[in-house]
Amino acid sequence: MDHDVIIIGGSFAGISAATYVARARRPVCVIDSGLPRNRFADHSHGLFGHDGSNPADMLANARAQLAAYKEVSFLDGRAVDAQQTANGFSVTLATGERLTARRLVLAYGMSDDLPDIPGIAERWGKSVAQCPYCHGYEFSGRRLGVLYHSPLSLHHAQIVSEWGPTVYYLNGAPMPGDKEVAALTARGISIEPARVTAFRGQGEGLAVAELEGGRSRAIDALFLGSTPRFNSDLAERLGCEIDEGAYGSIIRTDMTKMTTVPGVFAAGDITRLAYNVTWACSDGVMAGSAAHRSLVFPDEVMGAA
Numbered sequence: 001m002d003h004d005v006i007i008i009g010g011s012f013a014g015i016s017a018a019t020y021v022a023r024a025r026r027p028v029c030v031i032d033s034g035l036p037r038n039r040f041a042d043h044s045h046g047l048f049g050h051d052g053s054n055p056a057d058m059l060a061n062a063r064a065q066l067a068a069y070k071e072v073s074f075l076d077g078r079a080v081d082a083q084q085t086a087n088g089f090s091v092t093l094a095t096g097e098r099l100t101a102r103r104l105v106l107a108y109g110m111s112d113d114l115p116d117i118p119g120i121a122e123r124w125g126k127s128v129a130q131c132p133y134c135h136g137y138e139f140s141g142r143r144l145g146v147l148y149h150s151p152l153s154l155h156h157a158q159i160v161s162e163w164g165p166t167v168y169y170l171n172g173a174p175m176p177g178d179k180e181v182a183a184l185t186a187r188g189i190s191i192e193p194a195r196v197t198a199f200r201g202q203g204e205g206l207a208v209a210e211l212e213g214g215r216s217r218a219i220d221a222l223f224l225g226s227t228p229r230f231n232s233d234l235a236e237r238l239g240c241e242i243d244e245g246a247y248g249s250i251i252r253t254d255m256t257k258m259t260t261v262p263g264v265f266a267a268g269d270i271t272r273l274a275y276n277v278t279w280a281c282s283d284g285v286m287a288g289s290a291a292h293r294s295l296v297f298p299d300e301v302m303g304a305a
């Protein structure tokens, strides 16, 4: 067996998990393809002691601290397959290299498919975002917009309006019912029914939402729901159960972050509906320490020797 634990994904959840395994003095390998979800943002908000820090700097710092443990090895690359073996798991990289471990922690994160409207993709993480708790404060009192993505966008618009005057861009979706319109109006939210043809502004900033028919509306920041997808199908390949939530798929885990496959743990965005760096780190700590305990107490934790 090459390692006690292999961690697939070396970002907030994966490094947190690896740190706990390393501190338990167990050999751990972190495989990472280097594309964390928030790489589009220059500032990450809300993490204890790191509010406003640069995400790439945070990760580089965490990785350097982890590298100081002699039990840790890193592999820069992409895992493309994982299978159960007689006494653990094997992981295959895109290069064809194969590694083995007694336990796995999946921490490969999600990607966001964005609406195909000109002006959105290049502003993602700057003046276009999903989470107002992460990126709303910087636009306090400015002209905000929420773009329709699903019926849940109605709720999104009401939350975002806490941070400033908000326009709910239906983008051609049906007008909500009377009760919903009344709720939006009560919060001072105006409804824009027209399709949006483009978002424009200087550089990373937003200034204007251009509408079908030639009208436009001023806007400083746009919030939208993305369509999230797993960065990898390794959980499915291993036979882990997946749940369908209101915002997309998540890997089912128990309170210790073990999946439905004994010995396979999962952490971070791939296991949660609402997500952020704090929860990803916390999941990683739980998954890493639980993976370690499962090595000490295999019968109790895994039902297998």
Ligand SMILES: Cc1cc2nc3c(=O)[nH]c(=O)nc-3n(C[C@H](O)[C@H](O)[C@H](O)COP(=O)(O)OP(=O)(O)OC[C@H]3O[C@@H](n4cnc5c(N)ncnc54)[C@H](O)[C@@H]3O)c2cc1C
Pocket: 008, 009, 010, 011, 012, 013, 014, 031, 032, 033, 034, 035, 036, 037, 038, 039, 040, 041, 043, 044, 045, 046, 047, 077, 078, 079, 080, 107, 108, 109, 110, 112, 124, 125, 126, 129, 134, 135, 231, 232, 267, 268, 269, 270, 275, 276, 277, 278, 280
């Ligand atoms: C634009 C934007 C801004 C955000 N701003 C904030 C913020 O201000 N505050 C906050 O708390 N949260 C913020 N978030 C949320 C935050 O990015 C995520 O919650 C966090 O990154 C989740 O961490 P994770 O470790 O689960 O996954 P990720 O950070 O996405 O990391 C997954 C890692 O796994 C790697 N990987 C994927 N597939 C494989 C594979 N097959 N093999 C090997 N490696 C693989 C990836 O390359 C990546 O390095 C933001 C998100 C976005 C999209």
